[in-house]
Amino acid sequence: MAEITLIEALRQGMDEELERDERVFIVGEDVGQRGGVFRATEGLFEKYGEARVIDSPLAEDSIVGIGIGTALYGMRPICEIQFADFIYPAFNQIVSEAARMCYRSAGEWTVPMVIRVPYGGGIGGGLYHSQSVEAFFTHVPGLKVVVPSTPYDAKGLIKSSVRDPGPVIFLEPKRGYRLIRGEVPEDEEVLVPIGPARISRTGTDLSVFAYGMMHHYCLEAAEMAAQEGINAEVIDLRTLKPVDRETILASVAKTGRALIVHEDNLTGGYGAEIAAILAEEAFGDLDAPVRRLAGPDVPAMPYSHPFESWFMLDADRIAKAIRELAAF
């Protein structure tokens, strides 16, 4: 087994899918000759050629539009939006077209497309290179939304997403591209199904739900809390839509307390959906109010480093929230 970075796991996953199925291709800005600004597609242009790894113009609506069009005719596009912050021009294509195509054509026309979206802050990206966008897309019926946090899940989920018959918004926590390393088997195919969450730390005192980089900070915070005798269960959601209600509810039935952690702004963020599910379906199991810990409702992640640190959640702040919840 090799220990590889998150970005390498993604590259491997795409490589394997391009190899396996000739309908799979990649389109996006700088994906081809440059190998991607994060090197996510490094070497693939050389290996598969310009017909399968396509450098697009700087036009996100076209990237997705091309994806939709080719997908309708049987291709399996992997569209890359270079930074989540740039996805908005493509919003109409995603929401009005890709998401509705299957439903509106009564299943006759489908869009088996993956839109890869590096998201999140902590890289000094400031206003236009740090945003989280999951809340917009989890809201839309007809889309799947996936967020791996580990290399194993990144490889397994990108492959499953390519094989999925519908449009998948594939969010990648870019701060973790090189920061997060993990074991990924080399001699077997790694496939992680879209849907199930993963309990990364079992516990008894409270349930912590997270995804992306926050999942890693939550694990750190749980270890800090364990020193104080608090045994937190940590769950990596992995798929935000369709979310694994069963695992979430089972965990809260056991612990009675829930903390939802995400980097995105608090109000209307994805955590509100989980909190609502718990309030509706786990009411009789709750021993404390459901707590969300999220980014502040501020229009931009600061560029200044100390302000960025203030904006981003970290293990200390999560541990504090864990402590407070455990003490209720």
Next chain:
Amino acid sequence: MSTEVIMPRLGESLVEGTVTKWLRHPDDHIEEFEPLVEINTDKVDTEVPSPATGTVLKLYVAEGETVRAGALLAVIGEPGEAVPDAPPADREEGATQVAPPKTADQGTPKAGREELGFISPVVSRIAAEHNVDLSQVSGTGSGGRITKKDVLAYIEGGQAAAPWEEPGSGDLFRPTEEFFGKKPGAVPEPTGLADTVLPLDAVRTQIAEHMVRSRRTSPHVTTLMEADLGRVLAHRKEHKQSFAREGANLTLTAYFVAAAVEALKEVPIVNSSWSEAGIVLHKAANVGVAVSLGEAGLIVPVVKNAQQLSLQAIAKTINNLAERARGHKLVPDEVQGGTFTITNHGVTGSLFATPIIHQPQCAILGVGALQKRAVVIEGLSPSGEPEDSLAIRPMVYLTLTFDHRIIDGGIGDHFLGIVVQRLQSWA
């Protein structure tokens, strides 16, 4: 099939005994009815016979150790059989617990519904499912609320402890349950009229716990003397106004505290606490003064460092503490750290009483009701012959209840004598 040897109850009122000598050891063979161990109690020395034939597998009590009736002494069986590792912690008679279990780190049990605090959905659900009276559950959550853990712990604790293993079936052995009709602490059978059960509040529970524990800890002995308060009353009458001008309401209690402090200075062994390491002589004389809160119970605020205080300062301090006690405004520091206590049971009419020592102190001074009594005054006739006369004097009975581990009657009397002498010679 192994047989457990259970400590029997060796007499009507004997509930524990000391293992003095094991007559057989592990791996020894023993026949049924052969003596296995010698047990000593205050009244009876006895040999306990083996309930079965077999090999002694394991002994659980060392020579010299004292155990209660019902404790596991040994196991007899075939070599190689599995034996329990150690006797379970509370293998005492009446093994089941009826009242809610009290563990040191659980909060105080609740009284009425209004004190329950926030009941979360899951606590409410579990309570309903298991028919739990939440007012009996201690809360450890924020603000003392009952958490899911608390109610689950309560349910688990309320279950019966593991039933006893059958001891040997020999004729000479009887399980000690047979000596007891009922579980201890059970609510008595209702009479024809409907009995009322007053729920226990935190203060009552704490008082109860302390009183039982104090009695169990210290051998209480009480000595009684009387004091003529004539001079004290005269002093008080003379100084009451000037003290009041200084903001001190001069009560008789202040005199008793002052007299007690002087006696503590002269007999320091009374200002002490028992400990396994030795008798701890306290430097400061922190005198607690018991204050009745009526139906709400009693509380003992402490006059700290009374040895440094004048009569006036003592009076002021007592005023302040008593007022705050009745207003339920005392802070923990004000009721802790006492080294000696005075209780004025005379205010409610009692002539003398035998109060319970406030642990971990050595003694408690009880002050009875002030009563005009006819006493005999020894005197001389005009010609110098001894001649006694009767006088009406304001008398008070003083009792000193002391811990006989720390001091003996002679010292107790010496101490109380000094208190009497100080009061009677007040100037």
